[in-house]
Amino acid sequence: MPVWRPYTSHWEGMPPTLPIVRATGSYLYTADGRAIWDGTCAWWVTVHGHCHPFIAQAIAEQAHTLDQVLFADFTHSPAEALVEKLSHHTGLSWGFFSDDGSTAVEVALKIALQYFHNRGEPRRKFLALEGAYHGDTFGAMSVSARSAFTSPFQELLFEVEWLPFPSHENEGKLWESLESLQGRTDIAGFIGEPIVQGVAGMRMYEASYWDAIARAVRRIGGLIIADEVFTGFGRTGTLFATDACNEKPDILCLSKGLTGGFLPLGLTLVRQEVFEAFYSSEPAHALYHGHSYTANPLACAAALANLSLWERxxxxxxxxxxxxxxxxxxxxxxxxxxxxxxxxxxxxxxxxxxxxxxxxxxxxxxxxxxxxxxxxxxxxxxxxxxxxxxxxxxxxxxxxxxxxxxxxxxxxxxxxxxx
Ligand SMILES: Cc1ncc(COP(=O)(O)O)c(C=O)c1O
Missing domain, CATH: 3.90.1150.10 (Aspartate Aminotransferase, domain 1)
Known part of the structure; x- marks a missing residue:
């Protein structure tokens, strides 16, 4: 089996990987006829269940209509309609497409840094929560807790200032950290998983802590980045976790459940004011980031179908x-x-x-x-x-x-x- 698996030790004692031949609803079916109930949503993506016929149909129709375009020069209605719908829900008016959760975060970090750079007031530091996980690319690893996942790359990760995990026991330390931010002009922003830190072990905290952190960071002019790659699409009681927070993000990262688990897609939504720092005829002010499959029409059609299901x-x-x-x-x-x-x-x-x-x-x-x-x-x-x-x-x-x-x-x- 020459396929290298994610997060897996390959050695002779490695447990066997099960071939799955089909899936429907909450069940995965093995070649020998076992039906296995999937309580992970296939790494948190299949929000409506596997092979949901409505999303499958939308992808099939899109596949016969428009497969792909070079998104720097062309556009298409699934991408436009998707950003419009999400913008309507979140109040964030611009959307930048990428490929997965890590790239949605990577784009968010780059946008935040370049936002200050374009305005001629560079800020270089991010705040993040202890225990955070934001993905496996270098920027995303940098704002994630240092762990066995990141240790081989430790020296290459940029420095981040860590806020204590918001909990009753940590309150004192958290308030102290937030107070000590006063007067800082080097903080580009705060990135956090609102309400639930998934990979850290489903660590949950109250929305009021999110609000307090966001207010403290806003007071010093920093941007608020909500990483809802995991919490998005109904995980925590509302469509997005930040729906339950008073302080809304300036930048929102989505992926995983975005296409209902059918296709990889990342989306970074930003507030109008953030976009305006990039609105310029000066070439150096553009965001030089993109992926071959940016805004893949099939993935966007799947995401639109997913949103339609949430409207029912x-x-x-x-x-x-x-x-x-x-x-x-x-x-x-x-x-x-x-x-x-x-x-x-x-x-x-x-x-x-x-x-x-x-x-x-x-x-x-x-x-x-x-x-x-x-x-x-x-x-x-x-x-x-x-x-x-x-x-x-x-x-x-x-x-x-x-x-x-x-x-x-x-x-x-x-x-x-x-x-
Ligand atoms: C909160 C959060 N952000 C980012 C990511 C990275 O997403 P992906 O695995 O699609 O790169 C994950 C993945 O688990 C996540 O939980």
Missing amino acids: PETWEKYHLLVEMQRTLAAQWQTLYPETPVRQKGLIWAVELPSPEKGYFAPHRHLFKKYALERNIFLRPLGTVIYILPALSSTPDELIKAVGVVESYLKEVAAAPSL
Whole structure:
């Protein structure tokens, strides 16, 4: 198998990778006929479920109409309509397309730096949250927490100032850090995952903390960058996590759920005032960034179909049904296992398993995945944190079953003294 896998140690003890031949709704089907419930939305992308027929149809129609154009010289209605719709929802009037979540972030960082450069008041520093994850390209790695993911590249990453993770225990430190910003003129902006830090282990915080950080950064003239690559498209209780915040971003990064999980697409939306710093006949003021597949029409058609689904009342009815079930399951868990903290926000349900070994490489990562897969449930822990992130195609019974597997693992395996 000459295919190199992401985030995977290749060695003779490597667990086998399962060939999947088709998928529908919340299920992946193996060649030998197993149906596996996907509780990860395929790395958080298939928000409505796999192979949603409405999105598939939109892509098929687009494929027969217009496949690709050179986007610097031409445009097309799926791209225009998509930015217009998202602009209407977010109040951010310009959209720059790229290919994935990391590039949406990379573009956001470049826009923020060049915004100040074009205005002749250069600012070079970013603020980010402890524990952040914003992607795997160099800029995105730089604003992400230093970890085993980034250590081989450590010296090449640019310096960032870290704000304490917003929590009750960290409040004092957070207020102190925000106060100490006063008078700074070198901060280009703050980048954060609003309300939930996904990769860090589904770490959740109140919208009021986001607002406080945004206000402090705005006071010193910095830009607010919301990385909603993960939280976008209904993860946290609203279409976007920042819908629940008072302080709206100046720059918003989208990807993952944007095309309903069908095609890679990144989109960085910006406020009118940010765009105006680039509006100039001076060639040096243009944003010299682009990708061969910028604004691919098929991906844009998929994203438009995704948005149409979110405009249907039945989508939100199903959404609220599942959110309610996640809430109930979290409350029940809390009563039964008060020692094993459970977290829930919107569709996200997560528990932190007891383990002397913490962090991404804790043994539960492989042990639980194997345990669940043997029961035809696919969940991929983030270290000691097991999360369930259902697609809207899921049923409440499937959520009960998934939590049941976490529960039996906790009782049968996780309680073992060696773990
Ligand atoms: C918040 C956030 N930003 C950016 C990324 C990077 O997205 P991609 O994997 O599409 O490059 C991720 C991926 O998990 C993410 O969770």
